[in-house]
Amino acid sequence: MIRVFGWNEFLIIVVAAQWTIALSAIAFAGGSIGGLLIALMRVSDVRAFRLFATGFIRVFQGTPLLMQLFLVFFGMNISGFAINPWIAATIALALHASAFLGEIWRGCIEAVPKGQREAATALGLRYYHSMRHVILPQAIRIAVAPTVGFLVQLIKGTSLASIIGFTELTRQGQIINNATFSPFLVFGTVAVIYFLLCWPLSLVARRMETRFSRATAR
Amino acid sequence: MNMVSEIASAPRSRGASDPAVRMEDVNKWYGSFHALKNVNLTVGRGERIVICGPSGSGKSTMIRCINQLETIHSGRIVVDGHDLTAGGKNVDLIRQETGMVFQQFNLFPHMTVLENCTLAPMKVRGITKAEAEETAMKFLRRVRIPEQAAKYPAQLSGGQQQRVAIARALCMNPKIMLFDEPTSALDPEMVKEVLDTMVDLANEGMTMLCVTHEMGFARSVADRVVFMDRGEILEVAAPDTFFDAPQHERTRFFLGQIS
Numbered sequence: 001m002i003r004v005f006g007w008n009e010f011l012i013i014v015v016a017a018q019w020t021i022a023l024s025a026i027a028f029a030g031g032s033i034g035g036l037l038i039a040l041m042r043v044s045d046v047r048a049f050r051l052f053a054t055g056f057i058r059v060f061q062g063t064p065l066l067m068q069l070f071l072v073f074f075g076m077n078i079s080g081f082a083i084n085p086w087i088a089a090t091i092a093l094a095l096h097a098s099a100f101l102g103e104i105w106r107g108c109i110e111a112v113p114k115g116q117r118e119a120a121t122a123l124g125l126r127y128y129h130s131m132r133h134v135i136l137p138q139a140i141r142i143a144v145a146p147t148v149g150f151l152v153q154l155i156k157g158t159s160l161a162s163i164i165g166f167t168e169l170t171r172q173g174q175i176i177n178n179a180t181f182s183p184f185l186v187f188g189t190v191a192v193i194y195f196l197l198c199w200p201l202s203l204v205a206r207r208m209e210t211r212f213s214r215a216t217a218r
Numbered sequence: 219m220n221m222v223s224e225i226a227s228a229p230r231s232r233g234a235s236d237p238a239v240r241m242e243d244v245n246k247w248y249g250s251f252h253a254l255k256n257v258n259l260t261v262g263r264g265e266r267i268v269i270c271g272p273s274g275s276g277k278s279t280m281i282r283c284i285n286q287l288e289t290i291h292s293g294r295i296v297v298d299g300h301d302l303t304a305g306g307k308n309v310d311l312i313r314q315e316t317g318m319v320f321q322q323f324n325l326f327p328h329m330t331v332l333e334n335c336t337l338a339p340m341k342v343r344g345i346t347k348a349e350a351e352e353t354a355m356k357f358l359r360r361v362r363i364p365e366q367a368a369k370y371p372a373q374l375s376g377g378q379q380q381r382v383a384i385a386r387a388l389c390m391n392p393k394i395m396l397f398d399e400p401t402s403a404l405d406p407e408m409v410k411e412v413l414d415t416m417v418d419l420a421n422e423g424m425t426m427l428c429v430t431h432e433m434g435f436a437r438s439v440a441d442r443v444v445f446m447d448r449g450e451i452l453e454v455a456a457p458d459t460f461f462d463a464p465q466h467e468r469t470r471f472f473l474g475q476i477s
Contacts, residue, residue, distance in 0.1 A: 115320060116324060120338075122316075123337070124310065125337070125338055129341040129342070137328050
């Protein structure tokens with residue numbers, strides 16, 4: 001029996017957007033912590049840290065997100081964990097975000113003029129205080145716009161989690177489509193919801209970018 | 219006297235008899251470029267040294283070695299009785315006891331003038347915010363810009379920024395001040411206010427090493443002038459002798475060029 005794509009079906013899809021938002025938020029939070037660690041390792045004086053961070057970034061930037069999801073999903077299964085799309089999707093996306101944010105933030109840390117670190121060092125500030133009070137606050141200003149830009153990529157990237165059976169916006173769309181056979185309406189709705197999630201963020205990113213370039217123009 | 223106070227007072231008594239800075243056969247390379255060649259220099263307490271020489275002669279590198287912004291490859295640097303080559307703890311100590319002023323000011327742009335001055339005393343010395351602010355205001359008054367305390371560096375002129383940088387360094391109560399071309403990035407009309415601040419500091423008895431091309435400053439303030447070229451110290455002399463009867467051919471050439 002074919003269901004008609006009506007108000008109820010529309011609402012089911014809209015409600016599923018909460019899982020897209022939740023997955024994005026958790027992956028972003030995890031990726032922020034991981035990304036900060038990766039970025040700091042990347043600019044560290046310790047060679048082993050730099051090598052590890054560089055390798056980590058290369059692997060995640062050089063493979064498709066879908067493969068990363070598969071590897072974590074099936075990898076967990078092989079190592080004896082129960083199949084759980086939620087956990088697999090969050091871990092894979094958080095690792096993915098760690099690598100990308102790590103590389104973005106490395107650039108932002110290095111964009112802070114060398115004299116700032118030198119001035120902090122000359123005042124007797126050691127690594128932690130110099131990073132915490134001098135370098136990172138300046139790097140964050142530069143980082144806001146590209147970070148929001150990546151968040152948009154990440155939100156769209158969560159759609160791939162549908163393939164390992166995580167029921168978010170895209171997967172819910174597929175389910176509704178299987179019942180209604182109105183692919184254009186269904187996926188059109190899905191696309192519009194993604195757009196409504198991402199577009200305001202892009203606007204925020206652009207506004208911050210202009211604000212930053214105005215702030216740094218001395 | 220009990221053991222503890224004896225140990226605590228030991229470095230201070232040792233420090234008082236030592237020179238402020240002693241560099242012995244210091245060598246440094248950047249790749250194959252020999253940046254410092256067998257540099258020997260002893261700076262007494264309260265002494266004002268001006269270092270000059272053509273660009274690329276190693277002047278900045280030399281004073282940056284004193285607080286270990288640059289590491290040396292051979293030789294020995296002893297600052298205030300602490301041997302830098304012994305590493306670790308001593309390096310931290312020396313950085314706290316030497317203040318540095320940079321050509322490009324290097325103020326922290328995201329902090330107010332006051333915050334620039336209080337950060338290190340609070341985080342490194344562990345003093346309270348109120349105490350740090352009191353000290354900061356004292357030094358901002360001394361460099362004659364207390365009214366700018368709440369502003370951000372970008373709102374100040376170059377000369378004002380450099381005076382903040384001097385106040386910021388003084389807030390750590392350094393025993394030695396290093397100046398790395400402090401007036402070279404300034405518009406001509408702002409050079410004087412910074413030099414005046416430095417003269418005040420010199421008159422108070424601060425040990426100073428200044429890399430500068432301000433020969434008027436060198437003549438009136440320096441106890442000795444050091445001339446460097448190609449990584450070597452070629453001549454060290456009192457200003458009168460240095461300017462009126464330079465010994466070395468290259469010194470004469472240099473002085474001829476800048477006058």
